[in-house]
Amino acid sequence: MSKSKYKKTLVSTVVVSALLLSGCGLFGVEEKEQIDPPKEVTYTNEKTEVTEKTNTTDKTTAADKEKDAAVEDTRKTELYLFDKNGYVVPQTLELPKTESVAKQALEYLVKNGPVTDMLPNGFQAVIPDETKISVNVKDKVATVDFSSEFKNYKAEDELKILQSITWTLTQFDSIEQVKLQMNGHPLEEMPVNGTPIGDELSRKIGINLDVSQAGDITNTKPLTVYYIGGEADSYYFVPVTKRVSNKVESNIDAAINELVKGPSVTSNLLNEFNSDVELLDEPKVEDGKVTLNFNESIFGSFDKKMISQNVLESLVLTLTEQKGIESVAITVNGKAELMSEDGKKLTKPVTRPENVNTGSF
Template sequence: MISNRTKLIILSLLTFSLILSGCSLTSGEKKKIDPPQDVSYLKEDESTTITEEEDKALQADNQSEKEAAVMTELFLIDKNDFVASKTMMLPNTESVAKQALQYLVSEGPVESMLPNGFRAVLPPDTMIHGVNIEDGKAIADFSSEFKNYQAEDEEKIVQAVTWTLTQFDGVDSVEMRMNGETLTEMPVNGTVLASTGLTRNQGINIETEAVADITNTHPVIVYFIAQNDDDYYYVPVTKRASNTETDRVTAAVNQLIAGPGYESELVSGFLPDVKLLETPKLENGQVTLNFNDAVLGSYEKKMISNHLLQSLVLTLTEQQGIESVAVKVDGSTELVSGDGEPLTEPVTRPTKINADRF
């Protein structure tokens, strides 16, 4: 079994090689080889010049395609059985929330778009009767086929539906129904569904194996790194932090540093000797962190790796009231990202999480 530290070293080497080749780690893009193009030959009197009218028509077509699509985060199941998101370009419809659930159905429209190693979470032939949003709650009504899932997928379905719907503005919680009847528990394994609605606070990819006394802990959502071939993506995990850690930002950072469980396929971008030098400061939605120099991926360049930065920003902006993250090392702000860009401004949450190239 490869330890987390060994996996981290391998990841760091891969990250360094990507930096040398000029690849951005934050984009989630994969290198693609262009397919062979048909070859045609022009006669001497033929012209390749595009007229002004043709150029305007092409621009109008491109604009129409952009307006006809909407980037949507779909929570799926990856090859390691984690619930993880992929941002996909879906048709722009009046009900984007309903459409998002339709793209969670196995053997449905998402099948041709699924990245390698991912699968949809809802049973085949599940119909979405509707998604109504009332007072911050999204009420999702499924057909009878919704109950045709494997017991081991039950909690993953609850998490995927909840996290997919709560990405939308105005949605804080989710209620699930089947043929118009409110579900108080899931139909296969009896997972209890909160009567007040499902929220992100109830967790995702819950990790409790190393917790001796769960009653003296509180949940913390952190983002670790997963790899599928040449693709890196970020997976939210609910860990348990000690109630003695009263500062929520410090608790989250410490869980990132501690990393995932020993046998987990996930890795953290943080080395174990990374430490916060002072209590984080939160003001006007911006949290400022001051680390020791172990957080640096390159001491000479004062570089913080993109993987570490992305995990940190995703983790902290998951918390209410945090919109951006500013990083210092030994009090200095003279830092650069893995792309060599100065980190002179606070970093905000990306609008496209785990997005493929479009």
Template sequence: MRKMFRRGVPVLVLSTLVATGCSFGGNEATTEMDAPPVSYVDEGESLDLDEEEDVSEGEEQEAEAPEKGEEGEGEGTEAVVEDVQRELYLIDENGLVVPQTLSLPKTESVLKQSLQYLVEGGPVTELLPNGFKAVLPAGTEVDVHLNDGVAIADFSNEFKEYDPSEEQQILQAITWTLTQFDTVEKVKLRINGYDQEMMPQNGTPIGDGVSRANGINLESNGVVDMVNSKSVTLYFLDQKGENTYYVPVTRRVGMEEDSVKVAVEELLQGPSFKSNLLTDFRNGVQLLSDPIYENGVVTLNFNESLLSQLDAKAVSDTALNMLALTLTEQEGVEQVAVQVNGEANILHESGQMTQPVSRPELVNTGSF
């Protein structure tokens, strides 16, 4: 039986999400999260990377700390530290890697700072959402170099002291945290300046680098032919009390299948019965025709079962978010437009007409 997201009704289900041995390797993971749902940013809003990340000769530059008494400040006052929103991938109490958006001090060394905030006992400690933990061992020091789209994370020896059972989650968290930035395509690891072709505990392969294509929270769905299959990352929901948040899950699908169409079909199929994840798509929702792609916009034509709000006259925000997050993981997809029975003028649950939606810059935002 499909597990549906119920608005305002607490849903606490404890079960297991089984991971496959692909890419990052296999291990079991479950999840229970505590963060608010994502909200869409205005089109064109950016991370201001040009201002915050000044990379010279392949290496991040350190930002100069503001000092007291600078021109324009009153005598004896301290410079105000500006905060920015950053997406950190943390491990929840049941083992899934989930993005959480936190406010960090603004710096030019955004890659280095992002990993420093993944260290247990470090500056992230007071910011951690309930039920989440940092992923890197206490005392780990890190430096990051960027070269032609490859972020090279160089860790101190303390990095080796992680729990072997969390090896894949740690590699995924590092990779997805760094690849949130447009300048980073993949990630390599070093320890004390030495390249690592595999993780030090269980030997999870790193090779010439890992990327989002390697997946996150890998789900076993019966596909065993790794050569003739590919990954799609889907966004489902978890709910704790009245808080709901989006969780990325990677499945293997047939290599010959259209990536956009199969991603939608897998999303409509819902989360694994072995997980406690939820969906906001009702039973019976179907695509009536193949997706249409044009100039970065994917148009999807559904049957009337998509309309679950306002007495079955409107599409839910949550369903639109799930579609946008899932499909913009596909290369070249920037926006998602939805139709019902070929009609584009359908109601949003707010009562407004739907417009093509973009991926939010940051996922699971808000206070905790």
């Protein structure tokens, strides 16, 4: 297959980059853990020194212990909420630890519920106010039963509510599919606008559907990519499901192509690539790692061999949505010479974070 087939032109939109990239994962998790390590304390018999340590170091230690205890009592959970532009967007929040994680996640999607004081700016809950929920998980299928309040939503929100519930529940390893009920009766369609549900729901239903360039939709398949949403100093990543031709054999190649095209000009979403970036070779997949070989334009506007955090995260989030892809390695002209924005060499493939949009960037 010729190299020219894989040359692609990328849409350029200037945005501010996020926090710096860890060598083996997104969002700088490992780097954060190394900041301000605990200091060794030496005690003496001198009263003045003991008093000083009690007034400073001991107070700091007590505060740190209290903070650590609070973290131990919570669990990071992705909630698929509505942003101000109407997109269904994952936001990772610290929820109290519980054995009923699936039920808890849905309860935190209820309007005027426990999530109210935790909502990020511009975001809102999804499920109608006062809806009661029960969840039963068996054989990786979550059966959700809603009270009658569930039907108190606007017709235009119906599909997005369906997507939010499905994607929130399928974040858990124990759940791959979802069934919906209301007052104990199975729902074959949504109660307000009649959106078909079928027997079981999965992530195959897509999210934030974009069919503007699909043409004949019957000859296409869904593919989810991640673009940038929000504003400066508060960017986040938005999953968008597009339709690509059934004739495309490689979902990886199709995903790169959709990132190349970028979001719709009317979408209020952003994409951070130089217009002359080229993918020089066919993506290579081995042992869960996909290797992408770009030209030097992937470095963006940096003077040195650095790659934008937003470019990396869009690529990694998009490609790890594909079955069997766990990490992404990027080379330039066949060489692994990239650096993160803090000047550190990216010597390892980049893996998907455990949680998306943690508010740490």
